[in-house]
Amino acid sequence: MGKRGPIESGEWRYSKADVPAAAVAVLLAAAMGLVGSPYLAYLQVTPVYSQAGSGVVAVVGKAVDWLAAIATIAFGWSLFWLALVAARATLRHRGETIAVGPEGITQRNRQGERMLRWGEVQRCEPGVLSRRIVGEAGEITLSAALPDYRQVVELARRKIPLSTPYQYGLAQAVFPTLIVLVCVMYAPISLGVGIPVVQDALDPHLSSPPPPEMRLAMAAMGLALVGGNILALLLCGGRLLAHLPREGEQVVLDSERIAVRKRESEQALRWEEVRRVHSGRAETTISGAHTRLTVSHTLADHRLAMEEIRRRLPSGVTVTSFTSEQEPERTPEGGSMHRYRLGDAVGSLVIVAVTAVGVLVIGPRLIAERSSIAVLITCFAPVLVVFGARLVRHLVRWGEVVVVDGEGITLRRRGKQVTVPWEQVARVHFGPGVVTVSGPAASITVAKTATGYAHLEQQLCVHRSPQWQVSVSRLGVAPAWARE
Numbered sequence: 001m002g003k004r005g006p007i008e009s010g011e012w013r014y015s016k017a018d019v020p021a022a023a024v025a026v027l028l029a030a031a032m033g034l035v036g037s038p039y040l041a042y043l044q045v046t047p048v049y050s051q052a053g054s055g056v057v058a059v060v061g062k063a064v065d066w067l068a069a070i071a072t073i074a075f076g077w078s079l080f081w082l083a084l085v086a087a088r089a090t091l092r093h094r095g096e097t098i099a100v101g102p103e104g105i106t107q108r109n110r111q112g113e114r115m116l117r118w119g120e121v122q123r124c125e126p127g128v129l130s131r132r133i134v135g136e137a138g139e140i141t142l143s144a145a146l147p148d149y150r151q152v153v154e155l156a157r158r159k160i161p162l163s164t165p166y167q168y169g170l171a172q173a174v175f176p177t178l179i180v181l182v183c184v185m186y187a188p189i190s191l192g193v194g195i196p197v198v199q200d201a202l203d204p205h206l207s208s209p210p211p212p213e214m215r216l217a218m219a220a221m222g223l224a225l226v227g228g229n230i231l232a233l234l235l236c237g238g239r240l241l242a243h244l245p246r247e248g249e250q251v252v253l254d255s256e257r258i259a260v261r262k263r264e265s266e267q268a269l270r271w272e273e274v275r276r277v278h279s280g281r282a283e284t285t286i287s288g289a290h291t292r293l294t295v296s297h298t299l300a301d302h303r304l305a306m307e308e309i310r311r312r313l314p315s316g317v318t319v320t321s322f323t324s325e326q327e328p329e330r331t332p333e334g335g336s337m338h339r340y341r342l343g344d345a346v347g348s349l350v351i352v353a354v355t356a357v358g359v360l361v362i363g364p365r366l367i368a369e370r371s372s373i374a375v376l377i378t379c380f381a382p383v384l385v386v387f388g389a390r391l392v393r394h395l396v397r398w399g400e401v402v403v404v405d406g407e408g409i410t411l412r413r414r415g416k417q418v419t420v421p422w423e424q425v426a427r428v429h430f431g432p433g434v435v436t437v438s439g440p441a442a443s444i445t446v447a448k449t450a451t452g453y454a455h456l457e458q459q460l461c462v463h464r465s466p467q468w469q470v471s472v473s474r475l476g477v478a479p480a481w482a483r484e
Contacts, residue, residue, distance in 0.1 A: 037076025
């Protein structure tokens with residue numbers, strides 16, 4: 001189980017075999033964008049196919065139809081534009097070679113060879129399906145058609161000077177925009193089909209009512225159709241709205257400070273002035289005594305920027321996070337602190353409550369037969385078991401604190417403390433939703449609902465020893481190193 005170091009250099013070549021695929025993609029996108037989307041938009045606003053009538057409902061329905069028609073054309077043209085951009089990059093860079101070395105990055109093509117030294121790089125600009133590295137001697141463009149494109153970009157980003165700004169690029173807004181357009185496109189279908197289905201399922205005065213099981217299934221399908229469309233629209237629309245105001249902003253890091261440059265102003269915070277770092281769902285907040293900076297997760301190379309920020313934080317800074325995949329709190333000694341917060345159980349509580357109400361309250365009112373109710377409970381039992389167990393696991397461990405440092409792993413609960421030093425670890429077992437670290441005198445179990453659980457797994461990987469007995473249960477989920 002030896003450790004594998006990061007790749008420091010390499011050479012990548014654009015494939016010529018991608019040209020036919022790019023041509024086919026352009027033809028299909030042209031058919032969709034130039035022919036298909038206008039025709040679908042025409043059908044959506046034609047009275048024969050759209051909702052007719054008068055009144056407020058008809059006016060609202062007509063407005064939704066027109067919005068869907070506009071979104072259909074915009075979506076088709078966007079696909080055509082993306083296909084053209086990808087095809088242009090494929091044709092332009094076919095047969096080209098990109099070499100990344102300790103001194104710089106080199107581009108070799110038919111026109112010759114161009115090299116940018118890392119110390120001369122001034123900007124690393126994100127584009128749509130590309131990345132431009134600009135230096136004093138010119139620029140080199142990395143296209144998404146390059147094999148291992150993300151790996152090459154990250155490698156180049158790590159090697160260029162630290163003071164090179166991180167930017168918010170248009171590429172981070174492309175995917176949310178497409179999802180928003182798709183949601184608006186299908187709004188007439190989801191609303192026009194989902195709402196009548198729910199109404200028919202809950203209407204007791206139908207001339208030929210369907211069986212109770214079918215009525216419940218219709219209600220669930222209609223709610224899922226409407227709710228899924230609205231939820232996707234809100235999530236992606238919110239991400240898009242959060243990104244657009246930051247277009248043009250830059251995040252600059254150097255050995256002394258972190259700065260956020262806007263169009264007409266700049267906010268800066270010296271590293272020794274940082275008091276707290278909190279990673280939320282959409283942005284990371286870096287707070288000092290009098291200054292607070294926010295870095296959105298839509299920042300290009302956000303993960304690399306956060307790694308560099310964490311690397312330069314002074315000891316004693318409080319680091320908190322919203323999810324377990326982000327950094328946990330830090331102890332004054334430099335270790336990590338993992339807690340069970342009651343607020344993190346809200347999602348499981350909502351799912352359990354909604355499912356229980358649907359099965360135990362709404363279900364019996366729609367279904368009179370006991371056998372059908374038993375089938376309903378059986379169908380939704382896995383949801384109640386999975387999320388109910390997660391909720392119980394969180395509530396039972398509420399108040400526990402797990403500290404991981406260079407000495408070992410420690411569990412603190414209700415004034416008591418148990419420690420297992422790394423040199424005494426004999427067994428690590430990954431079970432369903434938990435990991436247990438055992439020594440000769442004690443064992444510590446940590447649930448995945450603890451904050452910073454992913455960081456804990458990384459520390460286990462760093463301190464692992466060939467003498468450890470690593471096991472994974474049938475339903476357990478373990479990192480790759482534990483399955484080697």
